[in-house]
Amino acid sequence: MDIVPLGPGFAAELRGVTLADIAADDTVYAAARAAFEDHSVLVLRGQEATDESQLAFSRRFGPPEVTKVGSLGTGTHFITLTNIGPDGTVVPPDHRYALRNKANQLWHTDSSFKPVPALTSVLSARLVPDHGGETEYVSTRLAFERLDPAMQKKAENLFVWHDYAHSRSQIAPGLASPEERAALPPQCWRMVWKNPVNGRGAIYLASHAYAVEGMEVAAGKKLIDELMAAATAPGTSYVHKWKSGDVVMWDNRATMHRGRPWPAPEPRLMVRTTISATEADGLASMRPPSRQAAE
Numbered sequence: 001m002d003i004v005p006l007g008p009g010f011a012a013e014l015r016g017v018t019l020a021d022i023a024a025d026d027t028v029y030a031a032a033r034a035a036f037e038d039h040s041v042l043v044l045r046g047q048e049a050t051d052e053s054q055l056a057f058s059r060r061f062g063p064p065e066v067t068k069v070g071s072l073g074t075g076t077h078f079i080t081l082t083n084i085g086p087d088g089t090v091v092p093p094d095h096r097y098a099l100r101n102k103a104n105q106l107w108h109t110d111s112s113f114k115p116v117p118a119l120t121s122v123l124s125a126r127l128v129p130d131h132g133g134e135t136e137y138v139s140t141r142l143a144f145e146r147l148d149p150a151m152q153k154k155a156e157n158l159f160v161w162h163d164y165a166h167s168r169s170q171i172a173p174g175l176a177s178p179e180e181r182a183a184l185p186p187q188c189w190r191m192v193w194k195n196p197v198n199g200r201g202a203i204y205l206a207s208h209a210y211a212v213e214g215m216e217v218a219a220g221k222k223l224i225d226e227l228m229a230a231a232t233a234p235g236t237s238y239v240h241k242w243k244s245g246d247v248v249m250w251d252n253r254a255t256m257h258r259g260r261p262w263p264a265p266e267p268r269l270m271v272r273t274t275i276s277a278t279e280a281d282g283l284a285s286m287r288p289p290s291r292q293a294a295e
């Protein structure tokens with residue numbers, strides 16, 4: 001297995017290895033896992049992933065999420081991200097699927113709004129448009145390390161509220177349905193996620209973040225906006241241009257990403273599996289002290 005760096009200080013391509021190799025072999029998995037901890041975004045090309053091979057690969061990294069209510073694939077381990085409607089044609093721009101794609105174009109990390117946040121997301125390209133539709137990544141680990149020491153210290157001791165309905169409301173009022181709101185109450189997490197393998201901290205924020213615990217609303221919002229802007233500064237991203245057969249996995253603890261638009265009439269179909277974070281991934285220290293004491 002060769003590791004070829006791709007981005008500005010993070011992201012790498014794994015060559016000479018397949019999803020099946022990593023799923024089947026402990027030694028290959030250990031090497032891929034070490035690369036994941038180091039590089040935060042891993043790209044595998046030419047994989048021709050099926051749902052089964054993608055899930056077997058993903059399970060290596062931890063327990064798979066069950067897809068939430070309101071997403072395509074609810075109740076399974078798969079989320080289908082597409083603009084192809086149930087009748088097989090591309091949906092109009094005001095369709096719920098298209099609005100969801102638009103919400104994915106806000107900088108975020110996956111599942112920070114869930115009771116158990118995600119370690120990693122694995123996305124495979126099944127049908128890609130000829131133009132656009134890239135996924136853009138930034139390292140929130142490098143962003144944390146760019147902060148001055150006083151700001152790092154401050155951030156490490158702050159807790160942030162995340163809400164799915166908040167990010168959706170930025171696209172269209174009511175985009176988060178009453179069922180989604182009921183299933184996904186706001187969650188509070190430490191602003192910095194420390195990786196237990198290498199000890200490096202990363203800013204843990206997203207479009208879902210709306211308030212800082214113990215701070216006045218406007219001041220908290222301002223701090224979130226400033227840190228989001230610093231984390232996504234021009235020149236700091238890796239842009240993945242998808243080819244059919246690509247699989248990309250990323251560390252939701254140490255990156256943010258956003259989808260890029262593509263011409264509305266072009267069909268696109270991507271399948272995501274998502275792996276929940278466990279205590280071994282540093283989850284315990286992310287909980288507010290009140291919840292740590294209660295559990």
Ligand SMILES: [Fe+2]
Nearest residue numbers: 104108109110
């Ligand atoms: Fe995402």
